[in-house]
Amino acid sequence: MYHKRGLWAIKAKNGGVFPKHEKKAIAAAPTEKPPKFYPADDIKKPLVNKRKARPTKLRASITPGTVLIILAGRFKGKRVVFLKQLTSGLLLVTGPFKINGVPLRRVNQSYVIATSTKVDISGVNVEKFDDKYFGKKVEKKKTKGEGEFFEAEKEEKSLLPQEKKDDQKSVDAALIKTIEAVPDLKSYLGARFSLRAGMKPHELVF
Amino acid sequence: MSVANPNLHYLHHYRLDPSSRRSTSQTPKMPFKRYVEIGRIALVNYGKDYGKLVVIVDVIDQNRALVDAPDMVRGQMNFKRLTLTDIKIDINRVPKKKTLVAALEAADVKNKWESSSWGRKLIVQKKRASLNDFDRFKIMLAKIKKAGVVRQELAKLKKETTA
Numbered sequence: 001m002y003h004k005r006g007l008w009a010i011k012a013k014n015g016g017v018f019p020k021h022e023k024k025a026i027a028a029a030p031t032e033k034p035p036k037f038y039p040a041d042d043i044k045k046p047l048v049n050k051r052k053a054r055p056t057k058l059r060a061s062i063t064p065g066t067v068l069i070i071l072a073g074r075f076k077g078k079r080v081v082f083l084k085q086l087t088s089g090l091l092l093v094t095g096p097f098k099i100n101g102v103p104l105r106r107v108n109q110s111y112v113i114a115t116s117t118k119v120d121i122s123g124v125n126v127e128k129f130d131d132k133y134f135g136k137k138v139e140k141k142k143t144k145g146e147g148e149f150f151e152a153e154k155e156e157k158s159l160l161p162q163e164k165k166d167d168q169k170s171v172d173a174a175l176i177k178t179i180e181a182v183p184d185l186k187s188y189l190g191a192r193f194s195l196r197a198g199m200k201p202h203e204l205v206f
Numbered sequence: 207m208s209v210a211n212p213n214l215h216y217l218h219h220y221r222l223d224p225s226s227r228r229s230t231s232q233t234p235k236m237p238f239k240r241y242v243e244i245g246r247i248a249l250v251n252y253g254k255d256y257g258k259l260v261v262i263v264d265v266i267d268q269n270r271a272l273v274d275a276p277d278m279v280r281g282q283m284n285f286k287r288l289t290l291t292d293i294k295i296d297i298n299r300v301p302k303k304k305t306l307v308a309a310l311e312a313a314d315v316k317n318k319w320e321s322s323s324w325g326r327k328l329i330v331q332k333k334r335a336s337l338n339d340f341d342r343f344k345i346m347l348a349k350i351k352k353a354g355v356v357r358q359e360l361a362k363l364k365k366e367t368t369a
Contacts, residue, residue: 067340
């Protein structure tokens, strides 16, 4: 093994002696006092977990501007434009609202088919949208008496704040222009996807 | 692998000569039109080279042929993996790759194939399989438009005949 590993050559290169490196000086550990209390049974320590939370890995086929087909929920079948991936891993998506009624919305990557059609998204600013924007509004808890029960129920339906409507309009304005530049793309986004007779999903190219 | 004796070359020609079978003047209706012969172009219908056009360059035995194409290494293939086409080129037994390619160019096999109805069908099939979701949508719109135009013309013609 000595000859096979070429140790003779390494020695020769280093002048007859096998090269050594200096051992790193170990900093003296501070002296620990013996603990005052030893528990009767051994406490179990949880195993080391070095995993970090990251947003879900985005499929290579999904890039900003891709047309996606939503597969579940009230908008199933709708073709929708992908804007960006949020830190939670969900995809930020918009109809655009004027074209197919899908607002700025979050959608899970697993419930989406990515098509190879892309829309130019450079004119759209999506910096301000994050998961908090879409979170449920926390309402102040009101103490309910019996009489007030029925009144409280009437107030359940909250109107969409004007700010969100403006956001939708500003995002969609630039998008709709680029969409109308491509022939048939507007009606394409307005139509829902469905399987017809003879269509085999595993053989379809999206 | 036993190489066929060139003197027995004519035996590999599976063509049945009808006139040699009967001495009478009546020749029977030929049941086969495409023969396995050297120079016959075939379509591979199974395996790694599925869909390729290859040239039968030699016959190995009852079941296998030596097959070659410009973009593949010359190799054996069972006849069951081949579907014969109408195209035949003029080559000697097992030509060099260069001669084979030259013969294919001279016979213009590619254009003959792509203009044949079989070849055109395959091209259409490939195109349809590669369609995008957006493409399928556009085709649907075009079909509806075409049907509308046809129906209008038909209505016009119907009106003329009844009038």
